[in-house]
Amino acid sequence: MNVNGYEIKPFANLEVANLWDAYLKGADLQGANLEGAILKGAILKGANLRDADLEGANLRGADLRGADLRSAYLVGADLQGANLEAANLEGANLEDAYLEGANLWGANLRYANLVGANLVGVDLTKTILEKKKEESQDNTSLSQKVKELEEELKKYKDTLKALLDT
Secondary structure (H helix, E strand, C coil), rough: ECCCCCEEECCECCCCCCCCCECCCCCEEECCCCCCCCCCCCCCCCCCCCCCCCCCCCCCCCCCCCCCCCCECCCCECCCCCECCCEEEECCEECCECCCECCCCCECCCCCCCCCCCCCCCCCCHHHHHHHHHHHHHHHHHHHHHHHHHHHHHHHHHHHHHHHCC
């Protein structure tokens, strides 16, 4: 796929590319070099940007809903007003990123580095609530497993006692 004269494909070298307002919905840019690229207002809904280098990229107002940004390098990226709803940012490096007014509703930020990131006006409520819900479910299933193991241990003890009593 070609957009604005740039070939859009995994591991593409798109350093400082001008993709302003580009329509890249569902694009596969895994591992691509987009360092310093201009993606202002770009539509990247559902795009695969896993392991992509977006250092210093301008993603202001970009639509990244549901995008896969796992382990993406977004150091110093401008994401002001970007829509990252339900995006997967697990393990992404967002150090010193500018996220003012960005929508991170339901985004996966597990293991993401947000050191020095500007989060003014960012609502992380759903992200935090989802994490608490997952932790609660993990604890519930763990306590259920403990109960099951205790019951199984009791059965073994009863069987062993019955054998020793005979």
